[in-house]
Amino acid sequence: MLPVAEALEIVLREAQPLPPRRLPAAQALGLVLAEEVRAAAPLPPFAASIKDGYAVVAADGPGVYPLAGRIAAGEMADFVLQPGAVAYITTGAPLPRGADAVVQVEDTRVAANGGVEILRAARPGEDVRPVGYDIATGAQVLSAGERLGPAELGLIAAVGVTDLLVYARPRVGVLSTGDELTLPGAPLLPGRIYDSNGPTLRAAVEWAGGEVVDLGIGPDVESVLRVALDHAIGTCDIILTSGGVSMGELDLIKKLVAAAGTVHFGRLRMKPGKPCTFATLPAPDTGTEGGRKVLLFGLPGNPVSSLVTFYLLGLPAVRRLGGWKNSTLPRVQAVLDAPVQLDSTRPEYHRARLTWDETLHGGSGGWLATSTGSQASSRLLSMHGANALLELPQAEGQLPAGAVVAALLLTQATGSQ
Ligand code: AMP
Numbered sequence: 001m002l003p004v005a006e007a008l009e010i011v012l013r014e015a016q017p018l019p020p021r022r023l024p025a026a027q028a029l030g031l032v033l034a035e036e037v038r039a040a041a042p043l044p045p046f047a048a049s050i051k052d053g054y055a056v057v058a059a060d061g062p063g064v065y066p067l068a069g070r071i072a073a074g075e076m077a078d079f080v081l082q083p084g085a086v087a088y089i090t091t092g093a094p095l096p097r098g099a100d101a102v103v104q105v106e107d108t109r110v111a112a113n114g115g116v117e118i119l120r121a122a123r124p125g126e127d128v129r130p131v132g133y134d135i136a137t138g139a140q141v142l143s144a145g146e147r148l149g150p151a152e153l154g155l156i157a158a159v160g161v162t163d164l165l166v167y168a169r170p171r172v173g174v175l176s177t178g179d180e181l182t183l184p185g186a187p188l189l190p191g192r193i194y195d196s197n198g199p200t201l202r203a204a205v206e207w208a209g210g211e212v213v214d215l216g217i218g219p220d221v222e223s224v225l226r227v228a229l230d231h232a233i234g235t236c237d238i239i240l241t242s243g244g245v246s247m248g249e250l251d252l253i254k255k256l257v258a259a260a261g262t263v264h265f266g267r268l269r270m271k272p273g274k275p276c277t278f279a280t281l282p283a284p285d286t287g288t289e290g291g292r293k294v295l296l297f298g299l300p301g302n303p304v305s306s307l308v309t310f311y312l313l314g315l316p317a318v319r320r321l322g323g324w325k326n327s328t329l330p331r332v333q334a335v336l337d338a339p340v341q342l343d344s345t346r347p348e349y350h351r352a353r354l355t356w357d358e359t360l361h362g363g364s365g366g367w368l369a370t371s372t373g374s375q376a377s378s379r380l381l382s383m384h385g386a387n388a389l390l391e392l393p394q395a396e397g398q399l400p401a402g403a404v405v406a407a408l409l410l411t412q413a414t415g416s417q
Pocket residue numbers: 176177178180181193194195196197198242243244245246248300301302303
């Protein structure tokens with residue numbers, strides 16, 4: 001049985017980023033940049049007012065001044081502001097030539113003679129954003145390897161870029177195997193159950209950043225599964241199968257995969273999810289993608305086992321192919337709110353809900369972990385509401401309430417990593 005950390009090393013060694021392609025920025029949310037982005041022009045491109053108020057010559061100081069004109073955002077002043085005059089200006093409008101500061105409207109008053117009374121002195125440059133204040137010309141705004149979230153897409157738009165070289169989303173095939181499996185919605189015959197791994201894994205793949213290829217349900221029939229696998233190898237970068245990797249007579253996946261490529265491991269030292277197979281399969285040479293190889297994860301059939309092994313090993317592979325630098329789940333420390341039983345034979349990934357508790361760690365606050373209850377690997381309800389996997393060590397006995405454990409977060413913000 002291979003420790004999970006070693007299995008992850010093998011997976012990440014085999015998983016290499018897919019070739020980048022150019023896409024419209026509107027399709028790039030969540031993808032990883034494969035080039036740097038620089039500003040061709042400064043932002044703002046002109047000295048801009050930060051306030052609604054009056055453009056002034058700072059040296060003039062307080063007093064009553066005639067109004068030389070008005071400048072709204074989007075316009076250029078068609079006059080030069082002379083000392084001894086002011087001009088009405090809105091937020092984001094270009095400062096007229098001759099002016100060197102803005103006095104906000106709150107510090108002014110309309111004078112009896114129709115002019116404007118400036119109530120206080122302004123420093124030169126006050127409430128003005130100089131050219132290039134936010135982004136200087138030529139500045140690198142994004143680097144290759146950064147992941148595109150809302151702010152990154154905004155920056156790209158602000159510097160006028162519309163297309164980006166990004167790593168493609170890997171195509172991830174999801175195949176549920178088992179003679180007992182029925183498509184949700186169809187009548188359930190005796191001895192059958194609904195396929196829940198298919199919908200679960202397809203959603204998890206999408207969440208991880210992959211493009212789902214629905215391979216449906218395959219029976220426990222070697223010849224049929226072989227055809228399904230051959231088809232998947234031709235159309236996917238990663239294949240996830242679930243079921244058929246235990247020690248039963250009809251557990252065919254390992255055998256099929258061993259015949260089609262290289263099996264790197266077949267059993268993991270972890271709970272849940274011991275029977276998890278990882279293999280690389282050569283794709284037939286189509287001329288355009290010479291030497292392409294497909295990663296296959298033969299995940300266990302039990303619903304919790306398949307999802308947990310996907311999170312630990314499949315998700316990092318999906319993200320690595322998509323160009324992510326840190327492709328594993330982020331880790332934090334959490335405090336147990338109640339004792340948990342340990343497993344003496346395998347480390348366990350205990351499903352839990354983390355909430356922020358301000359009273360922890362002497363009042364500085366921390367994550368409090370609450371178990372989702374019975375951790376049976378068939379009980380998908382133990383994943384329901386879980387936002388973390390607690391990494392419990394292999395040991396005798398219990399961890400007490402208050403013990404600090406590492407937790408893998410099942411949530412992930414977009415943005416640069
Ligand atoms: P297996 O790995 O094929 O031996 O399956 C282990 C357990 O998981 C059995 O109880 C299966 O019925 C169940 N199982 C396998 N595949 C699925 C699936 N797609 N959806 C729900 N349960 C499944």
